[in-house]
Amino acid sequence: MAKWTPKHEAPEPLEGPVVATITGGTIVWFVLFLVQLPFYGWFADHGHTWWLWTCLTGAGLGVVGIWYVRRRDAAIKRAAARREETPAPDGHPASRD
Numbered sequence: 321m322a323k324w325t326p327k328h329e330a331p332e333p334l335e336g337p338v339v340a341t342i343t344g345g346t347i348v349w350f351v352l353f354l355v356q357l358p359f360y361g362w363f364a365d366h367g368h369t370w371w372l373w374t375c376l377t378g379a380g381l382g383v384v385g386i387w388y389v390r391r392r393d394a395a396i397k398r399a400a401a402r403r404e405e406t407p408a409p410d411g412h413p414a415s416r417d
């Protein structure tokens with residue numbers, strides 16, 4: 321079997337409101353947990369308590385995700401600011417290409 325090599329470069333990753341998206345998803349998971357909580361007895365009787373714990377786990381992982389994407393966003397902004405401050409070899413500030 322021949323080794324596969326790409327014929328073109330991969331596109332740039334899409335950037336969007338990542339922090340807002342992760343925060344919104346986390347809120348949805350937590351709301352789903354809260355909505356199902358009053359029905360815990362029914363879930364327990366039918367062997368579906370994993371639905372509640374899945375929602376709670378989604379909310380918990382979402383909190384970790386919020387922490388991660390906020391740090392990532394801050395690091396990207398710091399790197400962009402550093403690039404702006406660093407003079408180019410000709411002595412002028414680096415341009416945004």
